[in-house]
Amino acid sequence: MPKIQLTNFICHYKYENFGHEKTLVFSNSLGTNLSMWEDNITVLSHHFNILRYDKRGHGDSTISQDQVSIADLGNDVIELLNYLKLDQVYFCGLSIGGSIGQWLGINHPTRFEKIVISNTAAKIGTEEGWQTRIKQVTENGLESILTGTAERWFTPDYRAKNPDKVQEILNSFKATSLQGYTACCYAVAGADFREQLHHLEVPTLIIAGTKDEVTTVEDGKFIQKRTPIESLVTLDAAHLSNMEHPEEFAKHIIHFTQH
Numbered sequence: 001m002p003k004i005q006l007t008n009f010i011c012h013y014k015y016e017n018f019g020h021e022k023t024l025v026f027s028n029s030l031g032t033n034l035s036m037w038e039d040n041i042t043v044l045s046h047h048f049n050i051l052r053y054d055k056r057g058h059g060d061s062t063i064s065q066d067q068v069s070i071a072d073l074g075n076d077v078i079e080l081l082n083y084l085k086l087d088q089v090y091f092c093g094l095s096i097g098g099s100i101g102q103w104l105g106i107n108h109p110t111r112f113e114k115i116v117i118s119n120t121a122a123k124i125g126t127e128e129g130w131q132t133r134i135k136q137v138t139e140n141g142l143e144s145i146l147t148g149t150a151e152r153w154f155t156p157d158y159r160a161k162n163p164d165k166v167q168e169i170l171n172s173f174k175a176t177s178l179q180g181y182t183a184c185c186y187a188v189a190g191a192d193f194r195e196q197l198h199h200l201e202v203p204t205l206i207i208a209g210t211k212d213e214v215t216t217v218e219d220g221k222f223i224q225k226r227t228p229i230e231s232l233v234t235l236d237a238a239h240l241s242n243m244e245h246p247e248e249f250a251k252h253i254i255h256f257t258q259h
């Protein structure tokens with residue numbers, strides 16, 4: 001798959017041109033790579049070309065900084081769009097990807113026709129919580145938070161019925177660079193859109209998981225109340241709702257973007 005040298009890192013991406021006019025860009029969550037969207041592609045390929053990428057220090061993308069901000073990660077998206085000559089796209093980001101989506105919608109509204117932010121919040125967790133996690137993985141490695149990660153990402157029902165899929169994504173989690181993971185933890189720790197949401201004027205859909213304990217339905221409603229244009233739908237899922245309900249997730253995107 002292609003890689004491109006952007007200003008700050010080598011970005012691994014996958015652009016699938018299905019012959020449509022419009023492109024949908026996917027932005028992953030913390031500790032995942034672009035394969036997290038695999039089960040959403042078939043349905044969406046009938047409507048959009050799809051651009052997926054690994055953010056800094058994730059998947060096959062490199063990183064050379066110990067800390068990054070959501071603005072850094074947002075600017076990476078703009079650079080990639082410029083390189084691929086994509087003037088205006090749809091965007092879908094989950095968790096930290098949803099934080100990137102909020103930043104992009106506020107700071108680069110003309111580049112995005114519509115934005116989907118899933119399993120995210122105006123502020124995800126607390127500074128203290130993120131510092132604790134950074135210390136934990138720095139001292140004991142990503143493996144030390146594997147069980148908790150699986151429990152945050154998937155409901156018990158999904159874990160029981162899809163052991164191979166869970167194992168596959170946990171393998172990619174373990175393979176994530178520690179520097180990449182912690183640098184992006186700093187980005188999440190420092191992101192707070194609570195006072196900026198009224199500037200998010202790009203039409204935005206919020207997808208929340210009713211069993212997501214990291215970014216709750218209440219977090220979604222908080223965004224909904226403060227943005228001028230938005231709608232919110234829920235899925236019976238934990239944090240990686242796009243994997244638990246791939247077709248429903250995709251259908252929400254299609255319905256939102258086509259109406």
Ligand SMILES: O=C(O)CC1=CCC(=O)O1
Pocket residue numbers: 028029030031094095096097124149152188214239
């Ligand atoms: O792995 C987690 O804790 C969930 C999460 C928070 C931000 C993100 O991108 O994933």
